[in-house]
Structures are given as structure tokens and as C-alpha cells.
Amino acid sequence: MYLGILKRDLKRKKTMNTILLIFMVLSVMFVSSSVNTMLSVMSATDRFLDLSGANDYFAADIGEKSGENALEKLNSLDCVSSIKSERIFYLNENSVRYNGKIAEISSNGVLNSIDDISIRIYDKNKKELTKVGDGEIYVKRSFLEKNNIPIGAEIEITSGGYSGKFKVKGTVLDVLFGSEMMGTPRFIISRNEFDKFVRSSKDGKYDMNKGVIMNIETTDISKVENTVSGIDGIAFTGTRDVIKLTYIMDMITAGIFLIVSICLIIISLVLLKFTIGFTISEEYREIGVMKAIGIRNSKIQNLYMVKYLAMAIFGAVTGFLAGIPFGDAMKAQSAKNIVAGDGNDILVNLICSAVVVLIIALFCRISTGKVKKFTPVDAIRSGENGKRYKKKGILSLSKSHTGPVFFMAVNDIISGFRHFAVMTVTFIVGILMITIIINTMSTLQSPKLLAWFSMSDCDVALEDKECIDKYNRPDGQKLRAEYLEKMEKTLAENDIPAECFGESLFKLSVQNGDKKTMSLAFIGSGTTTDQYAYIDGTPPENPDEIAISYITSDKLNVRIGDTVTVKTGGENEKFIVTALFQSMNNMGEGIRLNENLPMDFSKVLGYFSYQIKYTDNPSDSELNKRYEIIKELYPDYKLRTAGEYLDYSISGVAGAMADTKSFIIIMVMIINILVVVLMEKSFLTRERGEIALMKAIGFKNHTLIAWQTIRIAILMLTAVIIAVLLTEPFSQLAVGGIFRTMGAKYIVFDTNILEAYIIWPLAVFAVTVLASMISALWIRSISSQEVNNIE
Template sequence: MYLRILKKDLKRKRAMNVILLVFIILASMFMSSGVSNIITVTTALDSYFEMADVPDYFAMSENKSDHKDICGTLENASAIDEFRIEEFVSMSQSNITRVGEPLNASNLSQKLVLQSDRSLGINYFLDDESILKSVPKGKIYAARFTEKNMGLKAGDKITVEIEGVNREFTFAGGFKDAVLGSELMGIKRFIINAEDFDEYMSNETIKNMYGGKFVGIHTADLDKTLSQIADISDSFTIANGTEILDQAYIFDMIIMGLILAVSIILIIISFAVLQFTIAFTLSEEFREIGVMKAIGIRNIKIRGLYLTKYFAISVVGAGIGLILSYPFGKMLINYSSESIIIDISNNGFVNAACAVLVAAVILLFCLGCTGRVSKMSPIDAVRNGQTGERFRKKGVMNLGRSRLGATAFLAANDIVSSPKRYAVITFTFFLCMSLLIMLSNVTASLKSGKLLKYFGMADCHAVTDIGGEAMKFMAEDGHEKVETYLEDMEQTLAENGMPAECMTEYYIYTMIRYGEYESKTAILQGTGTTMDMYEYLEGTPPQNSGEIAVTTLLAKKLGAEIGDTVTLSYPTGETAEFIITALYQSMVNQGISVRVHTDCDINYIAASGSPGTQIKFTDGPDDKEVLSRIEKIKELYPKFSSVKTAGETVKDNTGVGDAIDAVKKMSAVLTVILAALITVLMERSFIAKEQAEIALMKAIGIRNAKIYGQYTLRFFITASAAVLLAELLGMPLTKLCFDPIFRLMGLEMGVEYVQNPMEIYAVFPVIVLTATAVSAFLTSLYTRKIKSSDTASIE
């Protein structure tokens, strides 16, 4: 008998059961892929670092500032288990040319190094995730982002020319670099054969001025190791532990965090809709339950019948969802960063366990909902599930006093009369819309020139590389050479109708001390700028060469405040004292940096690089004119590998703007699908529940078109309320979710987010409301099958 009743029920309510099955499939798919991705994302970096054999401490030393015996000190340090040294030659993007066509380097702030394959300190992963062991002579490999930014393809012929040593290589492909692979790590490697590398190192100028070493230290006691190598710490241009390395991948983790957030939101939506659907479908089956009670079937048998039905649907749905979760989860992960290897091959058990959990949760929902069975009586079958008693008004609206038309009034009254019923719809649409708004805000911000200040740069219109002059400026008189270079550029631009201020920044990594505390830091010095062109959080800009500004993170680390005197130890062995006059925030060196006065006398022989030349037009051109001038600058300076707008520079520095944009577009598609499915499910449920009311309206002469309008309008009103609420809370939610991420990079006060008004206030609301209205209208057409005679029909 059970099977016969179940079979008839499945056939009779085919549409509702199919929709329920669809949402169980979605819940299972989202749950399985989502939890699997959550586990993958939270362990991705640790797993990647382990596979790459990342050292516990990583440092860089350049020969031009190396005045101590690094190898000897490392060998005598008893706390070091193992150390590895990789030799490199510093170069700039202008040292690399592609045979037959120019390179288009999009990230100007990256410093490039040419490295030998003789002693590889970590595991570098190729496109097929195999480990790079050696490089054939005449071949060259590049870090993945460098390959992408320069537009390199396997088989390209490129030439590397440094100080007269010119060699042609065949590009063999890209590799993932766990230590320097993040966009925020301002150094990118090229790896060549050891014999090819020796040809460059045979040149004494290259060896002494551009040569250097990467040092990787493996140790079980990092604090002891650092104390044992303290006398060579000044020789390290860059020195990082693994905790700093984690922060360097913060933008890559944003993508993974977004994938995690999308998965969680989809899971919440699916279960919210499922709970509503199961409770709603059970509550409307008063006739069947009343009849079964009338013929003597006990409560436990009736509940068992529904549990059997939903068990069958949930098993089928969970099985299909499990199968779909694998490609869906892989699709989500594919939107994550290209700089990390993410292993999802071992999560099959997790997916299966989540699918089983979905089926179990659905049965628990059903078990809880069927508790109402014991409260029902046979008389409910006669009274259409109503007791006939009501001690309050059905709604708060009054037709006689309302200025709304009949259709609009009925739609609005339905919503206010059953707020819990429509709260589920509002909640799900709010989640979807909020996700889109947050993604839009972050994408627009990471592509906006307003974030340039957080990379230690003054506001400008365009940024270009320094061409072949970059390495020549890293000399004792480098500061003076930079000033002359910028003056010449300003004169050239003015002569060509583009009056502008030209400026640049140079980074020098050194040690800073205050009392008993010390820290590795980056010195930022602008040339062509004034100190008031930068943003400060507290204090006043440095007024002379004896004053500096420090980041809030560094001040906390040193325990220093405005007015305190700190000591900088340059890589050349010189020291100098400065008074702190201001605090600021920056993402340079993971938020640990100082800014010295533009007149401060610094030996640029220890400089590590520059983010490029900044151009600020003084005649106030609009965006279109700026783009036109950028093209003109490219013609004037063909040696420049790239000229970018400020926004494009920010996008290239973060490296995740396009990836977030892709996640946003994927979420928009999912939102449309979910909006349509939720609307169809809810609308179909409401029509089944309100069959008698629809029949009564037809009996008193209300036309089908009016009924279509009522059933469409109430969903449109609900979706509109959700959209409005999401737009009001969009920016606070963005700050709540993303400010903690930027704080990890040293921006304790958060960032100045940028909005795309067209997306937030036009595109997204239109697609959500259109999907809702169309779905509601098409589903409302089902009311045509209901006749006026159905007012008394109880089957």
C-alpha cells in the first residue's frame, strides 16, 4: 500500500516534486563542492609551501652591497639544519626583448632576476605541475606572472642583454614560484642553464654590480638562527620568514576566500529554500492526512509515508548532486589564483560525506515538519485545512482606505499578511544581491587609481617603466641621475603639448632600530615629489632630511611613537638617526616601511628597484585625453616596455582584479538561475495552496490578466525590497568582509573603496528583478487551469 500511495503521490504532484528534486540536487552540489573547497582553500598555502619545500627563512643579498662573509656565517650557525644558495643577476624589463616584436610588460614595479639552474633552492612547478630540475642550454623559463604579463609563449625567441653581454634564448614556458610567485613580492625570476649563466657572470661589472644570492634556510629554531646570523643581517636586502610569506599571498587568498563565500551563500540559500518547501508541501496536504486519519491509519504510519517519499527524493537528488559537485567545484577553484598549486584530488570522500549529510538533513527537516501530523484531525480534510477560527485580522491593509489599484493592493496585502512566507524569498535574494555588490566594489577598487597611494606612490595619471636607465640609477650618485632624468622627461613632454610633473620612487631595504627593538624595513624615497603629496594618518609630513614617517605597523612593532628617534642601518654599513613626525599606512613590504624626505642623502647603490616613472599632467586632462597622451608617450619613448594608467598599474600590482571580475560574472549567472528557480518553486507552491482563493476571484469576475499581475507583482515587490536592502548595506558589508584582509597587508584603517554605479544601481538590479518577474509571470500562467467551480473542490 505504501508503494502504491507513494507512486500516485509522485505522479499527481509531479511539478512540485521535480522542483523539490532540483533544489535537493543544488543543495547537495553546493554542499559537497563548497565544503570540499573550504577544506582545500584553508589548507592550500600550507600544502603548496610543503610541496615546494619552502625554507623557514628566505633572504636576498646583492653583491654591490655585500661586505660580509655570508656563506661562512651560515656554515658556522649550529641552529641551521640546511641552507641553500641560488645565484642571480639583477636586470630590468628593458634588458629583455623579443625577437621580431616588442614585449608588453604590464607590471612595472617588478624587479627581474636572471638565475642559474645549478642549485635550485626550492621546487619550481611547470605547467603540468612537474618539478623543474634543469634547463637545457639556450632555453629560458619565466615565473608564471611574468610569462602572462609579458605575453610570452613557448617557442618565442627572446634576447637578454646586460652590460654588453647579449644572448638569445628560446622561451620554454612558465613556472610557479612559491617564494617569489605572489604579485606582492616585487621580484620575479628567469631561470637559464648554468653554462649560459656563467657567460654573464664572467663579466666583472655584471658580477660585482648586478650579481647576488638568494639564501634559503631550513631550521627548527628560527629565533636562535637569527641571533647566530645577526652580524650578516645588514647584508640582506630582503629577508622574510614564512609568516611574512603567507601575507604576500593575501590577494591570491582573496580569490579563494570569495570562492569560499560563494559556496557558503549557495549552501545557505539551498537549505533555507528546502526547509521552506518541505514544511510548505506538508502543510498543504491536509486532505490526504485527514482522510488517512479518518480510515484509522496511525500518526507514525503517516509520518513514515512522508519520510519514505522524501528519502527516495533526497537519495536521488543527493546522488545526482554528488556527481555534479566534482566539475562544479573544479570550476570554482579554477577561478582562483594562478600562482598557487591547489590539490583537489583527495576530497572525494568529503564530497560523498557531504552528499550523505544533505540527505540526512532533509530527512531531519521532514521529521520535524511531520510533527504537525499529530495535531491534524479528519475534520481538516473537510475544512480545507482550516479550523474556521481566527482571532486577529488577516492583514494590516484596508482596501477601502488604500490608494492602490486592486491588483497592487492584493499583491501588497499578500506580502504583509504572510511576512514569514515571503521572508525566505527576501533573504535569499538579499544574499545573492549582496554578494554581487561586494564583488563589484572590490573589483572596482582593485582596478582604481585611488589605491595607488597604498603602494607608496603619489597620485598621478600614468606610470611607465624607466627603460634601460633603471640599473644605472642604482649607483652612489643615483639620486642625482634620477633628478636629471625626470627633468629631461618633463621638458620633452612639455614640448609635445603635455605639461606634466614627473616623479618616481626608489626602495631600499634595511634595518631600523628603536631602543632594544629592531626590524627589517623598506625605505621609500620619492624624487620629483613633495612630502605633502602622500597621505598620512597622524602627525605632520617630514620637513627636512632628519625626519621620517613610519607605518603604523612598524611603529607598533618597534614600540615607537611620533617624536621618537630611530636609527636606520643602510646595507652599505652606514647608519643615520631620524625623528618620527608622522604615521601612514602602506602595503609595501607587507606594511613595514618608512618614508624619508625627498632631500635625504641616500646612497642608491643599495637600492632594490623602482615601481616606475609617474606622470601627473598639470593641465587637468579628462580620462579620454589621458589615454590619448599615453599612446603619444609610447611613440616618444619606444624604449619603454609599457605605459599604463594609474588604475591599470593598481590592477597589475594586485594581480587579482580580473580573477575577481570572473568570479563576479559567474556569481551573476548563478544569481539569475537561483532567482528563477526560487521564484518558480515558491510561485508554484503558492498557487497550489491558494487554489480556492484563485477560484473565488474568478467566480466574482476577476480576469486572468489581473491574477497574473497580482502573482507577478508580489514577487517583484519582494525582490525589489531585497535589492534595496542589499544596496543600502552593500558598502558596510564590503568593509566588514574585506577590511580584515587589507589589515593583514598593513592597511589598518582599511581602504577607500570605489563603486561602479552602473553595475550596482542598474545592471545587477535589472537582471535580478527581470529574472524574478519573468519567472513569476510564466509560472502564474498555471492559474488558467483553475476554474471558478474549484472553490468547493476538495477532491
């Protein structure tokens, strides 16, 4: 008998059963793919490091002899069990050419033979790369994208007195140099080709082009770190944790997907709870009849449990299958530079599907549980026991100055707040996903971020690729200052009043007692230390004063007023700490030296671009004019606005996030369309009688469609307003942690009002309302005669 009732039920209530089934499928699909993405993202970098065979510590040395020296010292340590070393050639800013023009590699690059590399490298299909043909070259994707170099193109590499032409064969996933944040690209060629560079560089003058990367396995990282900090010529050091941190920019995207996943799970469960409650409330009349004829509560509950479980199992199987490609798409979007294992974890999908089925059973049990409390008559009256004396709405048409359609829409929302809250929550979550990613991108492109990258504010930046050749000499500091003065004069002669300045970077050993670290050191040319941002203290005004980043201060356990020892140019000097700052360079580690401290520039690690800050307040048109003049004055330099320079400095992470943004916007729109179409269909099924009544008393179809559409429009508008208000705190919560990990703990998110709060919310609003209007066209099929179906 029960099977018969079920069969008839499934046939008769096709619309509601289909809606419920679709929600079940979506829930399983979203939950399984989201959990899979979350698990993958959370362990992605660890898995990538393990798969690549990365040991505990990496160090890279410049100079053939110093490399040998470093290896000897490290090999002598008891705590070091093995060192895999690889020969490299350093490439400077003008070493790589494409179509005769210099290709951008932020400050330097690395050239390797595939046979020398101490870690495993993967191709774009996440398969290990073991062989590179002669005349071929592999490099990371972002380098090719940045320089618009297609696969198959020919590039020319010059180093150590040799130039070779190579055909770009493909892109690689390289745990050491592959992150978005690691500006240094690694170029991988064959052993034969690499040997040509080796043979040409036998002359001692190319010694500084050569180097060694050491992949060290150790039981005592701090001992290795202390030894490395005492070796001259070390260009780069990093533990596994530091390498993981270089993926932080990649993890911003992954983190956003983590949030998306959590949001999707919340949306799925909320919708499921609502739909089950809603469909069961539609069954009350029949439940009442069954109770009236003497069927026991438990039997009735079991009947519905069987129905919902049958649907849930069918939905779970479909959702499980649909979740695999969807999860793959999410994972592919969330970690483009990482090898985090192939495909979906089927077991996770299975567990998630089973959990959703259990949740459905639980929701069903809760919803049917109410039936026990009803008398048969209460159930027949759709759960109304006649004892409700509380008014549903607080509005009154007689006091309203709006039209009746708008009034009814508002009144319905207030009267049935719980039903509409589900949709509002879904819309809020969707809009939040969009606003957070847009504001994160905007923050990453905002000129104010210059301060977080240890730079002073500027209007434009000029990149001179020959800085190392020009200034890497003992008197480089003076030469650079003179050049900047000359630049100021040239600009003034062209009616551009401006200050010109630039940053030079050293890698110095900083020590407090027995605590020691290799830290980036910034020293400005053409600036004074008061032009930079500090989070505490006063700028270092004298040459024996320094500012340190709060992360370095924590690491060395020093506070303002303490003294630290810095090894500048081979000698240890003492400096008083006068200020703390935050820096997103080198994962938050850094010190700022006073500009008057004499430094040996032959030891400079790199230079930031020349920065130009206008001293007047030019209009937008004047800014454009000046941009063109400067471009003409310095045709050999790459000119960028402050925003472009910043984006370039962080390896175009904001640009890479644009793909993620598009993916999320499309996903939010699809979710909204699905939710609106299905919910609208549910509402129309429930309100069929009332619609018929309104038609009977003379309401036109378009008026009724407008009524339904206005309801969704109001909910969507409310969602947009709430989401806009929640964007800042939720951005801090969701993405702020990533900035903090990078070294910036005081973050004010940049707000792209036009894009985040107007254009995209408006687009989502338009799509959602249009979907609602199209769904509401179903009203046309309801006849006024159906008034007799009203309950």
C-alpha cells in the first residue's frame, strides 16, 4: 500500500518532487566537490614539496668558488645528512630576449640542466619532466604570460659569455621557483646545451654568473641557518616553510576557493533544510487524512522517510557523478602552480554523498516530527491550529503610499520572513564572494601597497634593466644618487617638478645575541627614512639607527631601543632599533638602513625601479601628458604607473586572480539562477490558489509577474546592501590572514566601489531578477478558475 502511495505521490507532485531532487543533486555535488577542494588546498603545498623531493633547507650561492666553499662547510656539519647540489647560471635582467627584445624577468633568473636539478620538476599535465631535448627550453607559465611568449616561440638566453637560442617546448611546475611570488624564473635546458654555457664561461670574469643551489637534508635547521649566514655570497636561503610561504599569493586564490567551498556547503544545507520543510508542509493535508483514518504517526513518518531517502539516494548518486568534474574544475582553478595530487578523492566524494543523505534523513525526521504534535484536523488545516493570534504582517495597505503590487511584495517578505531569509542568505553569500575577491584584487593593485613593500609612495616607476651593471661597484651608492639627481633636473627642465628616488636591496646577517637571521635590507637613494611607513617608533634618522620589520623583531626578540648587530660589507656594526615596520617582501623579514649609511654597492642583491613622485598635484590629463614625456625622455626604460609597478612587483598575482574572479562571478550567477528558478517554482506551486484569486478579481498577468519579481528584487537589493556592509570584516577574516602571513598585519582593504559595489552586484542583480521574471511567467498558465484550489 505504501509503495502505491509513494508511486502516486511521485507522479502527482512532479514539480515539487523534481525541485527537491534537483536541490539534493546540487547539495551532494557542491558538498563533495567543495570538501575535496578544501582538503586539496589545505595540504597542497606540503604535498607538492613531498612529491618534488624538497628537503629541509635550500640555499643558493653566487660564484663558483664560494659555492664550493659553502658545500664544504655545510657537509662538515653533523646535523646535515645529505646535500643535493645543482649547478646554475644566474641570468640578469637583460639575459633573455624574445623577438630581439628583452623579456622581463623581475630581477634575475636561473638557468639549469634538467639532469642537474635536485628536485623533481613537473610538466603542465603534472607529469614528471625527465628529459629536455637539445635546443628546447622549459619555463614557468607566468613568465611566458607576462612576456606574451607562446609555446613554440624561440627565445635567446645569454649568460657566461654564451648566447643560445631555444624553442619554448612547454611550461613547468617547479616547487622552488614556480610560485607567483617567486619573481625568479628557472629556465630548464638539456645537459648538452648547458655544457655550452659552462665551456664558454671558463674565463674567470664570468665567475659571478655561476652558482650552486643546495637542497639540504638536516636534523637541525637553526644550525644550518647559522652556518649559512656566515658564508659570503649566499643569494637565497629558505626552509620548507619559507618555500611554502612563497605560495601564499597562489594560496590567496586557493583561500578564496576555500571560502567559496564553505559558502557552497552552507548554501546547500540551508536550501535543503528549507526545501524539505517546505515540501513536507505541502503534505500536511494528506498526513491529516492518514491520521484521521487511523494510520499511526510512526507509519506516516516512515512513509515520508522512505520517499525522501529514495530521492536522496538517487540524488546522491547523480550528485556524486556530477561532483567529480565540478570538483576538478574548482581544483584546477584554485591551484594552478601546484601539483597536489591527481583528480578527486573518490572516497571523499562517497563520504560526502553519504553524509548528505544522512542530513536529508535528519531534516526529514525533524520536519515530519512536527506531525506528531498535530491533531488530524490541524494537519488538514496545513498545520494551523487556529490558535495563532499574532499578526503576520506589520504593514497596512491602507496606510501605504505605494502601489498594491509593491506593497504585497514587501508584505509577503515580512510575513514569511523565514522562507525568504533562505534566499537572502544565498544571495548575500554570493555577493560577498564577489566583493571580497574584487577588493582583494584592488588592494593588491593599489599604490598604497607600495608602503607594505618597503617603498615610498610614487606616481610612476622607471625600470632600468642595467642597474646591476651600472651600480654594482663600491661607489655605486654615490653614482645612483647622482643619477637620480640628474633625473630630477631633466624632469624639471621638461616642466615636471618631481622627486626621484629608488631602493637598493642587500641580504645581510642580523644578530641579537645568539639569535641570527639573514634578512633583506633596504636602503633608499634620494629619499629620507621619514618617507616610509612605520607601525611604531620613529624613523632611523642617523646612520647607526635602523628600523626592522615586526617579524624580524619577533624572530630576534628585539624591541625599539635595543641594539642589533648587522654584518655590512664584511664587518659587524651595531645599530639601535628606532622603529618597527611591516613588509611583504621576503615574507615579512627586513631591515631599513639610514640613507646616509655608506654601503659597498658591489654587494647589492638587487634594485627596485627608479620612482618618480610629482611634487605638485597634477590633473589626470597632466598625468597622462607627463607619462608620455617621461616615456620619450627615457625610451630604454620600462615606464609603469604606481599600480602597474606594484602588480609587476608581485608577479601579476592580481592579474592571475582575474580568472578566479570570472569563475566565481559566473558560478554565483548560475547558483542564483538555479535558486531563484527552483524557489520561484516552489512559491508559485504554493501560491497557485492565491494567484488564481487575484486573477479572478481582475489582476493582470504582468501585474502578478511584477509582484513575484519585485519580491526577488527586494531580497536581492537587501542582500547587496548587507553584503556591502559585511565586505570589510569578512575580507579581514577571509583574506587578511594571508596578508598577515606575508608580513602585513595592519591591512586596510582597498575598495573598488565601482566594480565591487556597483557593476558586478548590479549584473548579478539583473541576472537574478531576470531569472525570477522568466520563472514567474508560469503565472500565465494559472487560470482564475483555479481559485477553488486555494487552501
